[in-house]
Amino acid sequence: MLKGKKILMTGGAGFIGSTLVSKLVMNNEILIYDNFSRDSISTKNIKSGNLKIIRGDILDVDFLNKQVNQFKPQVVIHLAAVAGIDTVIKNPVETLDVNITGTFNLMKALEPCSKRLERVLDFSTSEVLGAYAYKSTELDATNFAPVGEARWTYSISKVAGEHILHSYFKTFGYPIVIIRPFNIYGPGQVGEGAIHQFIKNAVLNKDIEIHGDGDQIRSWCYIDDMVNGIMLCLTKRKAVGQIFNIGNPKGTITISSLAEKIVSLTGTKAKIKYIPKNYVDVELRIPSIDKATSMLGYKPKVDLNEGIMRSYKWYKTQLQK
Template identity: 50%
Template sequence: MISHETVFITGGAGFIGATLAARLVEDNNIIVFDNFARNSLQTSGLMGHKNLTVINGDIRDTAAVMSAVLDAKPDRIVHCAAIAGIDTVVRSPTATLDVNIVGTANIFQAARKLGSLKRILSFSTSEIFGSHAFQTTELSSAVIGAVGEARWTYAVSKLAGEHMALAHFHEFKMPAVVVRPFNVYGPGQVGEGALSTFIKRAIRNDEIQIHGDGSQIRAWCYVDDMARALLLALEHPAAIGQTFNIGNARAVITIYGLANTVIRVLGSTSKIRFVRKDYADIELRVPNINKARDLLDFEARIDLDEGILRTAEYYRGVAI
């Protein structure tokens, strides 16, 4: 377990970043660099913690990133900062490219200035596999959708980040690792997210809307499992220079089935309504996590029903 180190987390106020910070903060010095466009820290119980330092900054600001990293002299860097969420990406495709590409370049340029670094972990996405991805491995070809379709700007920007991380590993011997999350959900999620939206609406017995016909298939990974995978990727010697798919291939369900499962598990009276889908969508996305299992000894532990119950308990305790 990482202890007595300084861990610099870009996007640390986001859902996954804040969850990881909570796992590390008791035994480490945590530096969060974020513009607080979304803020999971506010309900995390971390604010004001003696081991947490918060820097309000824009990952696109080269000077600010460089200054923060060089001042912190971190032992490990986790690069979560990004524009994400389909609605946000479709609405702001140019900002998506700018934040995700320029921001990633900035953090790696800053990392190169450090005298020593034990690990730099960079986030990619399962979106790089395109609209149909079943049992995809780390060696499966990246498939980007039609040029001009706003959704794919996210995948393109994240794929560029993968190349940047691995190029730094090969050229500069930087201890880089890349993770590709597959549909992470759970307590603390803010902003967009189908499962969190379904849960919040089910708690209120509000109507649940499904985009399209609901036949889209996803694999859902609870955030505690994701955080455990990140800790393994940050520590395990075999992780350096590798890319890992992280998800739960056993929690696979259609979007329509997901809505019905949420209603059943939570005893909700919500009704389901199908609405028009005006953007490119992912029809099938299920990971193969054999590499993470073999190299990191990672496997997801939380099944879908339990994850829904835990997430609902969280949302019942905060204003939704």
């Protein structure tokens, strides 16, 4: 457990970041730097003198430098990014700019306080492994997908981010760790994730829409297991300089079967509806977590049924307010 640290979190108002803040804020001083393109932290009702929130953009170099230099972090968690299929497809230039230039901006901003740094944790994506990732390890080749498909600007930008972090590790000794999350879900999720949308619609008894025929395969990882993986990456010395897949292979299911499971478990009146898919997609995404298990002791604990019901109860409470 981290205690007495100064923690900078870019993109900390989002789903994963705000959940992590809830866990860390009691014993650490936290600065969230976020443009609030997504806001999950408002649902957390965090009231602590240890938390400061700055509304700022990762592309605003001068303002970013000012905040970093004033705060002088010991731990940095870099979550700021453009993400989500629909958002990425509509905004490929912004995706590349924020995810690549923004990452460079942050690494440069940290240079004056680099000797203080104890950990720099970067969030990449499982999409770097391409459209077909079956029990993929951290050593598998990252995928440079066909040019012209806006969907892949996200994965390409995240591969670039991984190279940037490793370059700063090798050149300047930044104590970096890179996480590749595999389909994280749970209470507080915002954005475009399938399980998030399915559960919300189940609460509202609205049609659950599946793009295509629903045979895409995903491994779903509950947010508490993700946070556990993050904490191990932040506290284990052997994590420095490494990349880790964080996910739950036991939560593997087709998108169609996921929708059916949600309907069955929740008793919703929502109907499953299939609609045309007008974008390229990841067809298979299952991680190998052997490295995280052996090096860090990571072991996901929340099964898919339990995670769905925890999420359903949370969304039901929120949507009925």
